[in-house]
Amino acid sequence: MKRSLQQPSRKIKDVRHTTELSSFIPDDADEYRESLLDILERMDTGYWPTIEVKRGWYQLISELNEKLSNQCQNYKIRSLKSSSHQLQFHINLNPSDENKLQGLIKEIMYAIARSQHICEMCGVNSSEKISEEGCKSCGQSGTQVKKRRNKNVSED
């Protein structure tokens, strides 16, 4: 690991001071630029503002963000990434918005389920789980191999 823990936290501070969040928008954002900037602006204080998913999911996370912000204008994002070909999306709410939590979780769970069927690389939709089977369109591999090795993973 090249980065020490000190470095990013100092940079987060800089980001918050200068609000240069646009420099964290992925280069391939294209039509999702605005949405991804909104997502970055929602990153909770102290959390590294990055979009840790690939282009194929930009639409998915943009739609999710729109639904969540419609339900709760001030919701914050703690992390947004891909883990074992599945979307991981952690949020934080103001105490006064706690009553909206269930509704938000429902949307997030739906997006997570969808993420398993959308190729993170090329964005292709599949009726099969791309997370497991891989993508026939671009050749991105799934987790089947990993699953066979790891008996702890059992979900269907």
Ligand SMILES: [Zn+2]
């Ligand atoms: Zn693909």
